[in-house]
C-alpha cells in the first residue's frame with residue numbers, strides 16, 4: 173500500500189469561482205487503454221482532447237486534481253508565443269523555423285478559442301486584447317519590435333503612444349506600448365474543467381488522485397503504468413508532468429528546473445477609484461525583464477502577477493505583491509487590500525522552449541512550458557495527438573529543443589534565481605536612467 177495523498181486545490185480566486193463541484197475517482201483496478209496520458213494540466217488535457225477528437229481511446233491520470241498545478245493557478249493571459257522571445261528564437265533556429273513555430277502558436281491560440289465555442293465552455297469573461305507597455309521611454313525600440321512582428325510574423329500589433337497608454341493605465345511609470353488585438357484572457361481553471369468534461373463525453377477516461385509511480389516496458393511492445401491503486405496497460409504513453417515528473421523519468425527530471433512565480437488578487441475596489449488607475453479591461457504586461465502582468469476581474473478586483481523565486485512562496489507574499497502594485501498605481505493606496513495570494517511552479521529548460529518529442533517508440537513527452545504556457549500547451553497537445561493519431565510530423569519542429577540535456581541538477585534553480593536578480597538589477601538601472 174502506498175502512503176501517497178492527493179493534494180486539494182490551493183486557495184486561489186479561481187478555486188473559489190470554479191463553476192463545478194465535479195471530482196473524479198481514483199483508479200481502483202487494472203485497466204487496458206490504447207493511450208495513457210500522465211498529468212492533468214493543460215498539456216495533458218490538450219493532448220487527451222486532441223486524441224478523443226480523433227476517435228482514439230485515451231485514459232488520463234492526474235496525481236491530484238485536474239488543473240492542480242500551474243494550469244489552474246496562472247494569470248489567464250492567452251497570448252501567442254513561447255517563453256522564449258521570437259527575436260531570440262530567430263537567433264537559435266533561424267527565421268524560417270521561427271515562422272513555422274509562430275504559425276503553430278497562432279493555431280494553438282485559435283484552437284483554445286474554437287474549443288471554448290464548440291464545447292460551450294463557461295470560462296469567461298473572455299476579454300479580447302492584451303496591451304504591452306514600456307517601462308522606459310524608447311519609442312524606437314517599441315516600433316522596431318512591432319515592425320519585426322508585423323513584417324516577419326504577420327502579427328497585427330498596433331502602436332500605442334504614451335498618451336494613449338496613460339489614458340487607460342493612469343501611471344507615470346509607463347511610456348508607449350503595443351496592443352495585440354487577438355490575444356485574450358479567461359478563467360483558466362474553468363477552462364481546464366471544460367476540457368475534462370468533454371474528454372469524458374467523447375469516451376475518454378480521467379482519474380484524479382492517481383499518481384504514476386513507474387512506467388514499465390511490455391515484452392510485446394507498449395507500456396504498463398503503475399499507480400498506487402492499479403495498473404494501466406497501454407500501447408502508448410504521454411508524459412505531461414511538468415516539473416513534478418521526478419523519478420518517473422530521470423531524463424526529463426534533469427533536463428529542466430523549477431521556478432516559482434506568483435499572483436495576488438485584491439478585494440473588490442470601488443469602481444471610481446479603480447477607473448482612476450486602471451481604466452481598461454485589457455490584460456496588461458510591462459516590458460521589464462522581471463515584469464508585472466495584471467488585469468481587472470469582473471467584480472472590480474485586480475489580479476496582479478509577477479516575480480519569480482526558487483525558494484518557495486514567501487510568507488509575506490500578499491504584502492510584496494501589493495507593494496509592487498502600489499509602485500505602479502500609488503493612487504490606489506488605502507483601497508487595495510489583498511484577498512488571495514498564491515504561487516505555482518513552472519518548468520523551465522535552459523532554452524526556455526517546450527520539450528516535445530518521443531523518447532522511444534510510443535513513449536512521448538509534452539512538457540516544460542515555462543511562464544508562457546497556455547497557448548504552447550495547446551500547441552503541444554495538438555502536435556502530439558496528431559502525431560499519435562495521424563502520424564503528423566509537426567511535433568518535429570520542436571526537435572531543436574527536445575534533446576533533454578542536463579539542465580544543471582540541484583544547482584539550476586539557484587542559477588535561475590541569480591539570473592532573475594540580475595534582471596531586477598538591470599531593471600533598476602534602466603529605471604534610474606528614466
Ligand SMILES: Cc1cc2nc3c(=O)[nH]c(=O)nc-3n(C[C@H](O)[C@H](O)[C@H](O)COP(=O)(O)OP(=O)(O)OC[C@H]3O[C@@H](n4cnc5c(N)ncnc54)[C@H](O)[C@@H]3O)c2cc1C
Pocket residue numbers: 210211212213214215216233234235236237238239240241242243244245246247248249250251382383384385412413414415416417420433434435477514515516517518538539540541542543544545546547549
Ligand atoms: C502563477 C502563474 C502565472 C502564470 N501565468 C500565465 C499566463 O498568464 N499565461 C500563460 O500563458 N501562462 C502562464 N503561466 C504558465 C502556465 O500556467 C504553464 O506553462 C502551464 O499551465 C503548464 O501546464 P502543464 O500541463 O505543463 O503543467 P501543470 O499545469 O503544472 O500540470 C502538470 C500536472 O501533472 C500532474 N502530475 C505530475 N506528475 C504526475 C504523476 N507522476 N502522475 C500523475 N500526475 C502527475 C501534476 O499533479 C499537475 O497537475 C503561469 C504559471 C503560474 C504558476
